[in-house]
Structure formats: structure tokens, C-alpha cells
Amino acid sequence: MGFKIYGMKKIKAAILLSAILLTSCKSASSTQKNASTVSKNITDVQLMDRVQRDALKYFWDFAEPNSLMGRERYHEDFYPKNDANVVTTGGSGFGLMTILVGIERGFIPRKEAVKRLSHIADFLAKADRHHGAWPHWLNGETGKTVNFGNKDSGGDIVETAFLTQGLMVVREYFKNGNAEEKALAEKMDKLWKGVEWNWYTKGGEKVLYWHWSPIDGWLMNHKIQGYDETLITYILAASSPTYPIDAETYYQGFTRNGGYLTSNTKYGLPLIVKHNGAEEYGGPMFWEHYSYLALDPNGLSDRYIKNYFDLTRNHALIQYRYSVENPKKFKGYGENYWGLTASYTRNPDGSVGYRAHNPKEDNGVIAPTAAISSMPYTPKESLNVLRFLYTQKPQFIGSAGPYDATSVHFDNWFTPRYLAIDQGTIAPMIENYRTGLLWKLFMNAPEIKAGLKKLDFKSTKYNLK
Template sequence: MRSIISISVVSLLALVSCKSNQQPISNKTELKTEILSDNQLMDKVQSDALKYFWDFAEPHSLLGRERYHEDNIYPDNDKDVTTTGGSGFGLMTILVGVDRKFIPRQEAVKRLTHIADFLEKADRFHGAWSHWINGETGKVVPFGKKDNGGDLVETAFLTQGIICVREYFKNGNDEEKVLAAKMDKLWKGVEWNWYTKGGEKVLYWHWSPNYGWEMNFPLQGYNECLITYVLAAASPDHSIDYDTYNKGWTRNGTYTTDRTKYGLPLYVKHNYAEEFGGPLFWSQYSYLGLDPRGLSDKYVKSYWDLNRNQVLIDYKYCVENPLKFNGYSEKYWGLTAGYTRNKDGTTGYAAHQPMKEDLGVIVPTAALSSMPYTPKESMDFLRFLYQEKPDFIGKAGPYDATSIHYDNWFTPRYLAIDQGTIAPMIENYRSGLLWDLFMSAPEVRSGLKKIGFKSEKHKID
């Protein structure tokens, strides 16, 4: 297998592959001291993030692991756990790798075909996959006691990637057309409208074969779940209607707000985070494929401005630094969900966000995956990270969580859901690749039209 040619400004550890027959993307240790161009830096971080889903994939399913620990703190009951949503982001990351020629196209087609075959046989619940899947058996791994069935939001994140793969390969050679057909069948098998709990005008996040609807989590805006409604409206055979979007997601339009922060309109009431707009993954997860440029509906006149303002508010908050954490600056910023440093120095997890849960920890994916919205600010962060904080970078790119405040603390660990947004969102900034693929799907355009969306960049049927 051809390897990625790494571009590095620091001495990096040699890669170690999973226990499988997979070859690592790159296993060279290099030392280069020259200043890299912006394009070289973006190549570097994209190819690094790709390693998470290429070198460190679960070896049986080839899906993305839920987590990967370089510090070898890796409980036996986690080693086979794959993540549905993170794997969807991983599919899009692999497409970036193919398009940038980081990995051979034919190798990617073989791997993606293997993944499609695994997903076809894995546990599904009225078409939806579970949050976690055992990579060896395809059986559900409970995310919680009652969360042992279908997870519609994680399924939506996976489906976003599945559709992009279909669109990328559908006009290719015979093997690629077979892959596209497999992906087409997978996404069309999701029974989105069944997750209205018997016809209620709202989608529900979970259903369990043991506990039914007991988790009782309706999807109401605004948070990271918009893509679920878009795909549910787009489904050819299991579609929702406009009222389900309007009454469910927008709460009959009552989710809008006139609130501003730092002079920037928020436009919508971010759930439980109305002052600052919440963790930055809300501006990313639904928008790896869904193109916010020129996108609008009855209530939000510019999804681009909505997302860009949320990122800018996060950036301005970190620069203002009201809690006085050392290190926060114009080049070191970004709050989103990820690992964190507990008070006793151990590693935990937190939904990092301005003021409400600002713990002095910067999660690199926050700024890096905001590249389309804040290219200068995100590039400043990227350059700072690779040129001034090499300890914050590991085998698959920037570690999940870092802190200058706590004596340059970092956790040598990765999460698929965080690492998986980096390459796609940077690529959307560079070329619009994933946005163009997803928005080219005829069902997506029809679904957007059904629930009242308009796009200045893409023709909505």
C-alpha cells in the first residue's frame, strides 16, 4: 500500500498500526524546521487526521473506533467498540484522502466496500444503527442501560457520509458503481418516519427493543441534530412531512431569538446555551455535508451567518478570557465537547463551551473544524499548534484535549467524533468537496425543498 508522504515541523513518533494486516499511512519519523505554507499545513493536519480512520480503524469492521488511547489506557471492553456517527465522519475523511491523493483510490474502494458489507449485516432497529457497534460481531454495544437500540442522530451522521460516498463513486468503474449501489441501499433502509413514535410531529432520538421509547428524547432545535430532519425529509420511502420539521425541530418557529453577543446575532435559541451559542460541534456535525453557504429557510435567513457567528462568539470569548485561564489568545482558542482535565489531574469528558463549562481546556477540533467560517483565526490556531506546541500532536494529529493553563497538559487520546470533522471541514473550506457531493444528491435537494429550505449555491428541486 502506498504511504502518505508526511510533512512535519517536529519529530513525530513512528506510527504503530492496529493488530491487523493494515499498513500504516506513514511510518517515517521526520525532522524539518522550515516554515510551512498554509496549504502544506492543511495537507499535514488532514493527512494526520486521516490516520485515525485508516491506520487505527477497528480491524474487523474497518469502522472508526469510538476512541484510541496512545497512553495504552485501553480497557478490554472498549477495544472492539466502533462508533456510528464518528464512522460517518470517517467515511468523509477517507474521501478527502482519496481526493487529495493521500491514499490510493482502489484501496479506499475496497475498504469502503468492506464497511458497507459490515453495516448491511450489523444490528439495525427499523433501519437505524445503534450508537456503538461491536466491530467483531456487528451487535449493538449499549451506550447506556436503555440506549441499546436505534440511535437516529448517530444514524444521520453516518448516513451523511454514506450519501457522500455514493455520490463520489456512482459514475466510476464497475467496482465503484457496486460500492455506490451498496451505499444507496443502506441509507434508503432507514425508517426515519417510524421514529415519530406513532405519528407525532417530531422525531425521537432513541428506540430500544427492550425499553421502547422510555428514553423519550424528542429532537427539537437548536443543537447538532438538524441533519436528522433533512435526511428524514429526503428519504424516498420513509419520509417525514413539513409539519414534523416545523412543529418538531423549530417548535413552530419559537426557537428563534433576537439575542446578540459581542454584537453578533445568534438567530436561534441554542438549547441550554442561549447566551453564547453552545459548544462548537453544533456548527459542524450537521454541516459536513449540508452546505450552509446561502442556505436559508422560513426562520433562519442565513445558516452561514448562524454558524459563523457562533464560531466568532466562541473565538471572541476565548480572547476576552473572562475566567483568566493562562494561554487563551487569538491563536489558542476553541471550546467544544471532548476530553478534559479533572481536578485531580485525571482525564474526563466535558461539553466545553463559553462560561457555562469553560474549564481551561482547549479542544483542537473546535478551531480546526471551523476553518470554513473563520479561516484566518483557524489557520492561526493550526500554525500555532504545529509550530509552537508539538507536544500537543500525536500519531493521528492534534490530541483531543489540551491546556496551556495546566502546565501544558494534554491527553494522548483521540475520539472519532472529534477527529472525524477536521479533514472534511478543512476540505470544505479548500474545495467544497463534501458540500458539493452531499448537495448533489437529488433526494437531499428534494427533501430540503419539502421542509422549506432555499439555497443560493445549489439548485433545490
């Protein structure tokens, strides 16, 4: 990559490239599954229903058949046999929340969803854990750790956090239900309370470390420091009733004692924080999605941030205005086609690669999830993209919704592939815009309220006392 990213994407790029650079891209002339032009008269509500239903298919129809967890990736054109049973812990957390959206919207029967979620909970209870943390990848047939990379052969506390926020909202959703639902909630509760968050301070340092391996120990030596997608890790660690961290671990570790603040602006919009390695425009858009699937930024503040919603909204608006300005003159960029995040990409030779797209790493490829999952921050601008894709670019839509990477500039190029971490943010974030469902479940969980209070967070929406 051309700039340094402190996050899982820095490592993921190298891993995915080695597994994926084998096939060529599709073009607009290719025959597509389930690709039909949607009427231009479709309402915004119908559009949101459509994409939420489509995205659910990734975790419902295309789940790994033994564990029923979310596959790391799903390709319509090519699926590596050795990856067919690789499941992702973090992406599966997003999938749990997507399934709740499916229940609420009537896309799937509640009773069937409870059975599936219970099956997933049973699988996770038996799967490899490393001081309570799950690895980045698991073998869906055996529950054993699948190495994510060199020395990354054990627990991944960030991926565990992405999974755990899903466990938490499922627990809250079903805790007052019937006997079967209460049993599911108890399973989820036990799973999250088993995570040894404080172990990942490496003996009590005032910072969390991303990885620990029973084989390689702390050799990855990757401190989790902001600002990026990892905020939720500290929130959950502080909220744990069993293995908590203290407030100073958050402030010294993630915020660097306020050292992550910045006075920089772009297009007249304050960035508020230094986005790791991408301080001019902000980083890839997933930095405002992964933690905020469950954590409600509206009216949320801590010692340094006056309102987290300003931070998330400004980041999305900066990306939008960048695409409207379109300084690199990429064809198609504008009000209806914007959004840069880590996703598959088009390599110069036409093959499929992986790139942490953002304004400083922009090669003309738009990832639809970037704009669509930003709907709570930029509803009008995000709906414009959603409408454009479904009504004017049917070749960009596949069996589980918008494909992971597209480009009008390169003759309507796309890759008919999906990644769990990208597809998994779409339905939850749209639902948070529509009803606040996942935000309300998470923010009203008693442990989360206590943890946020411990970290000196305040909220104008939720009583944290």
C-alpha cells in the first residue's frame, strides 16, 4: 500500500492478494445472476428493503454449512476449494446483526433464526479460543484456528470484539423471549463473558494488543491505538464484568492521552481526530462502520470528543465531497457514485486484488458498501448511490446485493465477489438509520452502560448513570 494503515486491513491486504490474484475481472457484457433493472419509480423504502434483504442472503443462504457462520468470502465466478470452509469471526458478528434485521423486517422466520443462532453459539462454544479470544479465522468444519498470517496463529481481540458486539445484541434481543429464546440469550451471555480482555494488555500495560498466539506469543506486537475501526474493542473491554480493563488503558492506549486529536479540516469539515496514516481526508470508510454497528455515535462524547456523530458524519461527507470534486477525473464519480473503503480492487493488469481505498489510495474503484453503510450519517447522499446502483447499474448487483468492488471509469468493471466484512455492514447500518434497532439494543445493555460511564462517556440519548 502507498500509506500505512494501523488496522486489520494492513495485514488482510497481503493475505487476500496471495489467495485471490488468480482470476480476471468481469465486464458489463457478462451474464449476471439475479441482475435485473429495478424500476426508477421504486421508493426509498422499497430500495432499503431490497438491499437489506439481498445482503442478508450472504449470511443466510451462503453461510458455511457446518458452523452456519459467515464465510470469509463468497465468489460467484470462482471459489477456492481450500477456502470454502474458512469462516470469519468478525464478519460473522456483523452477520448476527444482519440476521436480527432479517427477523425484524420479516425476511426470515423468527423461530428458524433462533435455531440457527443457537447452532452458531454452540459452534463458538466448542471452537478454539485463546484466553477467551477467537482467532480471525476458524475452520467451519472443525472449529480449529486457521492462521491469518505469519505469526497470526492465535487470538485476535479486535475480530473478537466485532463478533462480541453481535453476541451482545442477540442476547439483548432475545433475553425476554420464550424459553428457547432465553436459552439462546444465556448462551450468548456466557460466550461474551468468557473473553479475557485484560489478558491482551500484555501483563498490565495501559494499551490493548491485537494478537496473542500460543505458538508465537506477543511477537505480532501490534498495539491497538486510534483512530481507526478498533474503538469498539476498548468499549467492550471496559464493559466486561469478568475480565475488564480500566479507563486509563483506554485513554493512554486508544486516544494516546488525546494525542490522536487534530485541528485539520477538509472541505471546511473538521476531521477531529488523526486517522491513522490518512490524516488529510480520513481513512477508509469502514473506520466509521465496524465500531458503530452497535455503538450509537449520536450525542455520544468522552473526555476528548464532543460528539462522535460529528466525527463519523464529517468523514462520510469528506469522502462524498471528494468524489464530487473528483480531482483525479475518474469517470462516473459524483453525487450518485462515491464511497472508498477497503475492498477488492482492479489491478493495473485487470486482475482482482485488494486495496484500502480512500482519497489518498484511489484508483477509480468504488466499493458500494462504503456509501450505503454510511446511511446514518449521509442519508440523502447514500440513498443516491443505492438508487443509482439498482436502477442504472444492474450489472453491479448480484445474488447478495451490490458487488464488493465496481468501476464506471474502467468500462463498468466489477468483480462478482463478496466479503463478509463489507456485506455485513449494509443491513445493520441501514436499520440503524431506519429504526436505531441495533444501537438501542447495545446501548441499553447494562454492562455497556456501566462500561461507558467508567470511561467518562456521556450520551444525550441514553441514560448512562
